[in-house]
Amino acid sequence: MFAPAAETFPLTAAQRDIWLDQISRGDSPLYNIGGYLQLTGPVDPANLHRALEQLVAAHESLRTVLMPGAGADGLPLQSYAAVMPLTLPLHDFSDHPEPTRAAQALVNDYMRRPYALDGSPLLDFRLIRLAQDQHWLVGQAHHLILDGWGFGQLFKSLGELYSALMAGECLELSAPGYRAFIADDAQYQASKSYSLDKAYWLEKYRELPEPLLVSRYHNRRATDPAPSHVRMKQFAERHNASAFHVLLAVLHAYFTRTAQRDEWIVGLPLLNRNGARFKATLGHFAQVSAVRMAFADGLDFGALVVEVGDALKRDFRHQRFPLSELNRSLELSREERAQLFEVSVSYELEDHDYCYGEAEAHTVKVSNGYEATPLAIHLRTNSYNDDAALHLVHHRAWIEDAEAQAIAGRLLHILEQGLESPTLKLQDFHISAPAEQLQIQAWNQTEKTAADEQLIHRRIEQQARIRPYAVAAVYQGQHLTYAQLNRQANALAQRLIYQGVRPDDRVAIVSRRSLETLVGLLAVLKAGAVYVPIDPSHPRERLHYLLSDSAPVVVLTLSTLIDRLPPLAMPLIELDHSADSQGADNNPQVAGLSSDNLVYVIYTSGSTGQPKGVMVEHRTLANLVDWHCDAFDVKAGSHTSSLAGFGFDAMAWEVWPTLCAGATLHLAPVQDSGEDIEAMLNWWRAQPLDVSFLPTPVAEYAFSQDEEHPTLRTLLIGGDRLRQFVHNRRYAVVNNYGPTETTVVATSGQILANGSLHIGGPIANTRVYVLDEQLQPMPVGVPGELYIGGAGVARGYLNQPQLTEERFVADAFSDVEQARMYRSGDLVRWNADGTLNYLGRNDDQVKIRGMRIELGEIEAMLASLEGVKDAVALVRDLQLLAWFTETSAVDTDALSPAMRARLPGYMVPRAFTRLASLPLTANGKLDRRALPDPDPAYLLGQAYEAPKSEVEIAMAAIWARVLGVERVGRHDNFFELGGHSLLAVNLVEQLRKAGLTADVHALLSQPTLAALAAWQNDAQAFKAPANLIPPGCARITPQMLSLVSLEQSAIDRIVASVPGGAANVQEIYPLAPLQEGILYHHLAAGDSDPYLLQPQFAFADVSRLNAFCDALQRVIERNDMLRTALFWEGLQTPVQVVWRQAPMLVQETALHDLFNAPRMDLTQAPLLHLVYAHDPANHRIAAVLRYHHVIMDHIALDVLSHELQAVLLGNEASLVAPVPYRN
Known part of the structure; x- marks a missing residue:
């Protein structure tokens, strides 16, 4: 640490923002900047060191000394040490077997070491020798004293000084000191320009665009070679623009298309060195400008480049206004949106080539491994050959590694298209890279030759000829052979034809699962008509609507259901009283019937509240039948089931493939009081099934009960979103998706335990497209609306031509004339394996x-x-x-x-x-x-709860004064009350003046009054004597215990209770008085335990449960108290034992046992367990976190919740170090 000079200076606006962010992140290397010079040729380390000392002496910013708390409201001041000696350590790897790899590891480690902002030097250099004529000069500084441009200037000036020394000359460097810029910055903030700039930006962001990226979960780097830099510059020159404008136009094309929005915000780093005055001054000048990328619709690429340039020129006049001031003026919530942008873009000269005496040198920038911005894009060019490289540095909370690599490839593809075709409209760009386009096309190559016979009933007639005595269907002990089914259906079909039924006439069937119903369905097809299945359990009003809208020529029903029907104007036939075998051997021949005729109309829920009838043709149903029989090996001798509700399109999927294949269909019993899942599954397990369908909620319930099936080969699920699948079954589980409008199933795929809960890929003769609002394909991994084309697309909606035209649109991707595709309204994205992930309905999203x-x-x-x-x-x-x-x-x-x-x-x-x-x-x-x-x-906000303790009351008064509010409650959040980073520093300073302990880092991690008061109580606790038990200790002796006195025999008994023995004991100390009381009641309570608490959680799937458990284990590792057990047997006074490692118990149980907590063993850490159960009825995994009050109260639970959230979001570095309970 160096003594500051007499003269002190405030931080500039940019420095202040860096300092505020740095202290909020604790010991993070986020603001470490630097790199190394690759020196090829002879190097004199002594002269290099002297040149470095001359450089530091010439530039006062390199001698910056921070003075914490010396400024107003707790902000630091800065001064410049008269002298700041700097060492230049030499690391010699010339004898190392892999010198470059060793050097790179050292550099990476070096760049990740944080600086202390306590007055210590903020600059560091070292020299690495790889060979006699190969060296790296590594330089690193905190961003407070140097920016990226400054580092380039530093290496340039250092080379000039070194070369002069090697030549025996003396070089004088001259440039304005950084203090001149500090004065200039202060003058600007007091000027009219500052006010005008502020007004400009506030007007620009009066309404904020929504965020571009959504947090998901480290930072990584993707690198791709860019096309020739020469072409970019030539294109830009033709449009009176710069290559940087071209890059921004590419990004605008990509992000507006993939995010499906008109505007977004990008952060652009600026040199902020106005004129030539400060060009040679070393220090921190850089700022970031938030550019609103919003342009007119219909622009071509060339016009967009021009518009981007014009927008930057307008912003440039106001660029000096600090971004942090804009964030504060816009009152951006730290919790919701701490920054205006999620993407930053820089255009940099990557390689400066210098001469260091006789050695050639060029720079290599090095990342500190941290990236606060979700996505930072750097186009780095070489000044000598005009090549360029596109670097993407991304944070995994938002973007995965493979996705970043894919984005880089897409950006380059868009750039190529723009350079080749300047008149190409933005909506016409191909966003996917060529390899992605080919891959998606390959996934949609599902062509299969259609069977010769496309009429469903004729396939069943063929089965009746081939295997007349084979059992077609079984229901409650009764069965129909194929011959019986065919004859009875023939008889009923003749009666329908006699009633005047013709092709495409509709026949309503108001019925339930039964053999008679099966006969009725087949008879309608044989008559050439269209069946309309209607569930008799519908309310009378809905039954009336369905019968009125479908306008059937005949209604078929069961005699027991007639009373449920509204008055009818058309003939009614009772299925259970219509048996007539006379002439039944003859299959009806209906003239003009083809595969283009309708086979059924099924009603689905409509957005207007009224259901809509979907018209399905024979050929589309035939495609479903062919795919199903082939995919799941359904053939003569197979056994399948039918459990789907009558009127549900899945029933068609269960019935027709089975009967067309000559297999046996087992019909589930009907329950008048509604479906009893247990009874249904009991019946299901008793059937000798090979292939079966279960609605997804029923299947999830079966999985949760660990239900198996003795004969089942394939279980098909669908009809709802699959929430969880954690254990593989003895049979294959296939997830299926398809709107009624695409004939039941459009995509299908087998799922595996703990894998992606995808909806599979397209079935035979089906194409699926993930499209944007302009009906352009979205790249792999990017959400879009699902459109379905191919052989399964229905004719349309009955009596609703306008809705049909809206939802069934021309398929521009098909070579088939007049091909159509169905707009599903569902959001999906392609996975890398060709399956689709279902993301929800398009209309389920709103903005807040x-x-x-x-x-x-x-x-x-x-x-x-x-x-x-x-x-x-x-x-x-x-x-x-x-x-x-x-x-x-x-x-x-x-x-x-x-x-x-x-x-x-x-x-x-x-x-x-x-x-x-x-x-x-x-x-x-x-x-x-x-x-x-x-x-x-x-x-008006959360119910107010007054501060309780003396500390809370004192803190609340200070909070109210600093924030300018009337009162502050225990659970009020500092940032929700209008606080921001500057006010946080002011608040901490006021708390310190009042004798209360606090720091900004603590406030950021404990933002409510009660949590901060609890933290400050811990911080003010007495300083306990040091823990004397060393890691890896083989035996613990009485002398090692600094907080309790125990005999060796007692210590040995305690250690024996700990897995891993002494090596796993971190410390032993007494219980606090409150803990002693809790232990007393625990021991007195017998089998029950009043202090066992069980907060409830729920998880959408196993991956989220696992992430939660991993994060919770990390919180356990951070906090001693969560690794603490108690021991009292044979002791006069009970003690608590802190384990070094305490894996949390995670246990699966049955749902009904979730809250049946056994008594917790307080001698085994950790005293918190997570127990979970699958809850298919609610589409979730239910869980309870059982913990004992002896280790955690409600305040501690709030702290645990906060730490959990930070770890899950990858923000663990922002957490304040926990105060050990021993204190």
């Missing part, structure tokens, strides 16, 4: 404060909280609101903090309203318009 959210995710999280039964979320009057029903009493004031611990702040509803039941429409759907308005008091 510019952030895109899915209401379903919020509803699922709210429903997972203890006591909550049903949950609904929606946006009303720009407010995110929630309603819920209960299974047990719920404290509405506790819901917001519980949600905040699990979701980002912008996804936490402003108000929660308790309902006795959810309002429903007449057709049984949720009536969102009938949800009552919330209590206005709740919209």
Whole structure:
């Protein structure tokens, strides 16, 4: 540490922002910058050292000394040491077997060592020898004293000084000192220009575009060679622009297309060295400008490049205004959106070639391994050969490694297209790289030759001829052979024809699963007509609508269901009283019937509240049959099942492939009181099935109960989103997806335990497209809307030509004339293996404060909280609101903090309203318009809870004064009350003046009043004597215990209770008084335990459960108390034992046993266990975190939740070091 000079200076605006961010991140190397010079030729280390000393003497910024807390409101000041000696250590790797690899490892390690901002030097150099004439001169500095441009100038000036010394000359360097820029910066902030610039930026961002990237989860680098830099510059010159404008135009084309939005924001680093005055001054000048990329629709690439240049020119006049001031003025929430942009772009001269005496030198930049921005794009050029390299540095919280590599390739492909075709419109660019396009085309090569016979009933007639006595169907002990099925269907078909039924006439079947119903379905087809299956359990009003809209010429039903029907104007035939075998051997011949005729109309839910009838033709059903029989080896002798509800399109999938193949169909019993899942599964297990379909929720329930099937070969699931699949079964599990409009199944694929819960790839003769709003393909991994083309696309909607035209659109990707594709409204993305991931409905997404959210995710999280039964979320009057029903009493004031611990702040509803039941429409759907308005008091914020302890009361008064608010409650969040980083420094300073312990890092990690007060109480605790038990200790002796006195025999008994023995014991010390009381009640309670707590959690799938457990284990490793066990047997006073390693117990159980907690063994750490169970009915994994109150209270639980969130988001470096409980 160096003594500061007498004269002191404030930090510039840019320096202040770096300092604030650095202290908020703790010991992070985020602001380490530097690299190395590759020196080829003779090097004199002594002269190099002298040149370095001359350089430091010439530039005062390199001698910066920070003075913590010396400025106003707790900010530091800076001064410049008169002399700052600098060493130049030499690392000799010339004898190393791999000198370059060893040198690179040293450099990388060196760049990751953080600086202390306590007045110590902020600059460091070292020399690495790889061979006699090969050296690396490594330089590193904190960004506070140097920027990227400055480093280039530093190496240039150092080379000049060194060369002069080698020539026996003396070189004088002259440049304005950094203090001149400090004065210039202060003058600007007090000027009219500052006010005008501020007004410009605030107007520009009066309304914020939504974020471009959404956090997912380290930082990595992807590098790709760029096309010749010469072509970029030539293109730019023709458009009166720069190569940088061309790069930004490429990014605009990519991000607007992939994010499907019109505008986005990019961060552009600026030199901020106005004029020539400070060009040679070393110091931190750089700033970042937030450029709003919003341009007119329909621009071609050349015009876009010009528009980008014009936009930058407009911004350039105001570029000096600090970005941090803009963030604060816009009141960006640190929790929701701490920065305006997620992507930064720089255009850099990568290689400066210098002469160091007789040695040639060129620079190599080195990353510190940390990247705060989700995606940083650097186009780095070489000044000698005009080549360029595109570097992408990304944070894995947002972008995975493979995705970054793919983005780089796509950007280069867009650039090539733009350079080749300047008049190409943005919407016409191919966003996917050529290899991706070919891969997607390959995944859609599903062509299979169609069978000769396309009429479904004729295939069944053929089975009746070939195997008349084979069993076609079984139902409750009765069966039909193929001959019987065919004869009975012939008889009924003749009756329908007699009634005047013709091709494409509709015949409604209001029925249930039964042999008679099966006969009726086949008879309708034989008559050339179209069956319309209708579930008799529908409300009378819906039955009336379905019969009215479908306008059947005949209605078929069972005699037991007639009373449920509305009055009918058309003939009615009772299926169970229509048996007539006369003339039944003759198959009806219907003239003009072809595969283009309709086979059925099935009604699905409509967005208007009224169902819509989907018209499916014989040829599309035949394609489903052919694919199914081939894919799942269904043939004569196979056994399948039918459990799907009548009127559900899956029933067609169960019935027709089986009968067309000559297999046996087992029909599940019908239950009048609704489907009993247990009874259904009991029946299912008893059938000798080879292939079977179960609706996804039923299958998930079977998985959760570990249900197996003795004969099943393949289980098909579908109809709902699969939430979890954690154990492989003895049979294959195939997930299927398909709207009714694409004939039941469009994609299909086998899933494996703990793998991707994908929906498979396209089935035979089907093509699937992931498209943007302009119907252009999206690259692999990028979400888009799913469109389905090929042989399965239905004719359209009955009686709704306008809706048909809207949803069934021309397939521009097909070579087939007049081919159509169906717009599903579902969001999906391609996986790298050719499967698709289902992401939800397109219309389930809304925006809150510019952030895109899915209401379903919020509803699922709210429903997972203890006591909550049903949950609904929606946006009303720009407010995110929630309603819920209960299974047990719920404290509405506790819901917001519980949600905040699990979701980002912008996804936490402003108000929660308790309902006795959810309002429903007449057709049984949720009536969102009938949800009552919330209590206005709740919209004002969380219920106020007054500070309790003396520390909380004192802190609350200071918070209120600094934030300018009337009062501060225990659970109020500093940043939600309007706090920001500058006010945080001011607050910490005021707390210190009041005799309270605090620092900015602690405030950032403990932002509520109660949490910060608890932290400060810990920080003020007495300084305990040092722990004397060394790591790896073979035996612990009494002299090693600094906080408790124990005999050797007692220590040995304690150690014997710890797995791993003495080597796994970190420390032993007494219980606190409160802990002694808890232990007393624990021992007195017998089999029960009043201090065992069980907060409830829910997870969408196994991967999220595993991530949670991994993060929780990391929190356990950070906190001594979470690795603590108790020991009391044979001791006068109980003690607590801190283990060095304490793996958390994670255990699966049955759902009904989830809360049946056994008594916890307090002698075995950690005293928190996670128990989970699969909950298929609610599409989740339910879990409880069992922990004992002896190690954690509710404040500690808040801290644990905060640390968990930080670890899960990859922000562990931002956490303040925990205070050991021993203190």
